Amino acid sequence: MKSMTWLIQLMLPYWRRILLALILSTLTISSHIGLMATSAYLLSRAALHPPILDLMVTIVGVRFFGLSRAVLRYLERYVSHDVTFRVLSQIRVKFYQAVEPLAPARLKNFRSGDMLSRIVADVETQQNLYLRVFAPPFVALLVLFGYGFFLARYDVRFSFILAACFLVAGLGIPWGIKGLSQGIGHQIVALKAELATQVADSFLGITELVAYGQAQAHLEKIQQMDKKLMDLQRRIVRLSALSAALTGMIANLGLWLVLVLGILLVEKGKLSGVNLGMLALGTFSSFEALFPLALVPHHLEQNRAAADRLLELIEAEPAVKDSGHLSPQSEGLDIVFQDVSLRYEQDEPWALKHLSFKIPQQSKVAIVGPSGAGKTSVVNLLLRFWEYDEGRIDLGGYSLREYPQEDVRGFIGVVTQRTHLFNATIRENLLLANPKATDEELIHAAQQAKLHDFILSLPQGYNSFVGEGGFKLSGGQRQRLAIARVLLKNAPILILDEAMAGLDSLTEREVMDEVYQLMEGRSALVITHRLIGLEKMDEILVLDRGQIVERGTHEELLQLRGLYRKMWEI
Numbered sequence: 187m188k189s190m191t192w193l194i195q196l197m198l199p200y201w202r203r204i205l206l207a208l209i210l211s212t213l214t215i216s217s218h219i220g221l222m223a224t225s226a227y228l229l230s231r232a233a234l235h236p237p238i239l240d241l242m243v244t245i246v247g248v249r250f251f252g253l254s255r256a257v258l259r260y261l262e263r264y265v266s267h268d269v270t271f272r273v274l275s276q277i278r279v280k281f282y283q284a285v286e287p288l289a290p291a292r293l294k295n296f297r298s299g300d301m302l303s304r305i306v307a308d309v310e311t312q313q314n315l316y317l318r319v320f321a322p323p324f325v326a327l328l329v330l331f332g333y334g335f336f337l338a339r340y341d342v343r344f345s346f347i348l349a350a351c352f353l354v355a356g357l358g359i360p361w362g363i364k365g366l367s368q369g370i371g372h373q374i375v376a377l378k379a380e381l382a383t384q385v386a387d388s389f390l391g392i393t394e395l396v397a398y399g400q401a402q403a404h405l406e407k408i409q410q411m412d413k414k415l416m417d418l419q420r421r422i423v424r425l426s427a428l429s430a431a432l433t434g435m436i437a438n439l440g441l442w443l444v445l446v447l448g449i450l451l452v453e454k455g456k457l458s459g460v461n462l463g464m465l466a467l468g469t470f471s472s473f474e475a476l477f478p479l480a481l482v483p484h485h486l487e488q489n490r491a492a493a494d495r496l497l498e499l500i501e502a503e504p505a506v507k508d509s510g511h512l513s514p515q516s517e518g519l520d521i522v523f524q525d526v527s528l529r530y531e532q533d534e535p536w537a538l539k540h541l542s543f544k545i546p547q548q549s550k551v552a553i554v555g556p557s558g559a560g561k562t563s564v565v566n567l568l569l570r571f572w573e574y575d576e577g578r579i580d581l582g583g584y585s586l587r588e589y590p591q592e593d594v595r596g597f598i599g600v601v602t603q604r605t606h607l608f609n610a611t612i613r614e615n616l617l618l619a620n621p622k623a624t625d626e627e628l629i630h631a632a633q634q635a636k637l638h639d640f641i642l643s644l645p646q647g648y649n650s651f652v653g654e655g656g657f658k659l660s661g662g663q664r665q666r667l668a669i670a671r672v673l674l675k676n677a678p679i680l681i682l683d684e685a686m687a688g689l690d691s692l693t694e695r696e697v698m699d700e701v702y703q704l705m706e707g708r709s710a711l712v713i714t715h716r717l718i719g720l721e722k723m724d725e726i727l728v729l730d731r732g733q734i735v736e737r738g739t740h741e742e743l744l745q746l747r748g749l750y751r752k753m754w755e756i
């Protein structure tokens with residue numbers, strides 16, 4: 187119910203267009219009725235051989251309805267699809283606005299294929315909302331009342347026949363089909379999501395699947411799901427055909443009942459014989475309004491299931507909410523952690539416990555420690571990806587919570603182990619860090635990151651495509667590109683989170699030199715479990731199970747003969 191209320195709220199701003207579309211739909215069906223009725227009337231009158239002038243009005247009527255039906259059908263399709271696409275774009279905008287603040291913390295719980303399915307398939311399912319759920323009942327009611335009143339002018343019993351047939355075909359058949367199709371809408375939405383998830387997973391893990399000889403097995407799994415989805419869709423097509431056949435039968439029954447009643451009335455002299463065909467065929471064609479009703483419950487179920495999935499994300503609470511309006515100054519950007527504790531979930535152990543340290547502006551601090559010690563968690567807090575539970579983090583003398591998240595991130599440049607490169611050109615990947623950068627600035631950054639010569643050696647230079655995830659570049663080239671990005675961003679705070687992991691020793695040494703140059707004149711937080719080059723750090727924090735167990739310079743820590751020394755010796 188909640189999802190329907192949400193969808194209706196999105197449609198409300200377009201009520202004028204919706205009203206126009208409903209009127210146009212009703213007029214289109216009315217034109218159809220008019221065409222059939224006037225044609226039948228014309229044939230009946232013509233059979234009596236009246237002077238041709240007597241038929242002129244009817245002939246014009248036939249022409250008018252013939253033309254207006256086509257024009258109105260076009261306008262109705264135009265306006266109703268226009269409304270539909272406007273509502274869809276609203277849904278997409280709302281969805282994106284709600285999802286963006288959830289990244290990255292909350293989105294990690296969702297699989298990428300499932301997210302894709304929500305953004306694409308579940309949004310697109312909503313195109314049925316107006317066209318196949320809301321419009322048909324309204325149009326059927328308008329036709330029933332409009333044509334019902336027309337019939338009542340001849341005899342009210344014609345109207346009762348029409349109402350009875352509309353009741354059976356408009357409520358009885360959809361009710362029966364609802365019973366037969368119950369649950370299929372939900373299953374289709376769930377299966378589409380699962381299928382998208384499996385396909386996306388297969389693409390992401392294609393190397394592993396091929397290497398371990400599992401590609402065929404995986405493909406078969408996907409084919410099975412696809413078959414299941416096809417079976418469900420086939421069931422819906424069968425039900426659609428059944429409902430069309432049943433509605434057609436009721437339409438024929440309606441025609442016969444009107445004909446029988448009409449014949450009786452003609453016999454009694456209460457109805458002119460020339461009207462007989464007009465009333466019968468008009469009634470028959472009014473059933474056009476009823477054909478889409480049978481699948482309304484099915485589409486409604488599918489729309490609700492898809493909308494529920496959209497709402498699940500739209501209503502999710504972001505891990506961090508903006509509450510402050512301070513803007514960080516580029517001067518005096520000391521970072522201070524005071525007794526900071528964090529746990530990712532209430533029932534999980536603390537990832538960070540009572541952490542206190544300071545990174546004065548332009549100083550270099552390293553955090554080292556074994557895997558799972560909490561090093562990346564410190565970065566997550568600084569970048570405002572997660573909210574800390576206890577303590578206080580200050581930036582430039584004010585709590586981090588007093589700044590908008592975007593402003594904080596604007597002051598921080600990050601190089602991580604897994605630099606994501608978009609399937610675009612080198613230029614576009616660099617511009618991500620600073621869309622306004624000039625060509626000279628791009629080249630300067632690439633030169634500093636020792637990437638320029640390599641780029642020039644490519645046939646397309648800066649316009650060369652890097653491939654999906656940057657697969658056309660080596661690990662070292664990717665990291666250099668990340669460094670060039672940070673240079674372009676020119677942020678006063680630098681975070682290097684395992685930036686050298688995955689590189690061979692030679693490349694590591696080369697990239698390290700560039701990284702140390704990059705640190706000059708900036709505050710730097712270096713996260714690593716490889717104790718290389720840490721002599722240049724002002725302070726090293728040794729983290730273990732979320733707590734600082736040792737701190738000092740490289741020399742001091744070696745003398746302590748504790749965890750750091752042990753790690754260093756290894």
Ligand SMILES: Nc1ncnc2c1ncn2[C@@H]1O[C@H](COP(=O)(O)OP(=O)(O)OP(=O)(O)O)[C@@H](O)[C@H]1O
Nearest residue numbers: 294530531537556557558559560561562563564715
């Ligand atoms: N998003 C998350 N949700 C739940 N728990 C998490 C999440 N991220 C990290 N953790 C947990 O928090 C703890 C610290 O993780 P963190 O990634 O900070 O460690 P790390 O020192 O950076 O490890 P590594 O060197 O292996 O990258 C771990 O126990 C980890 O399982």
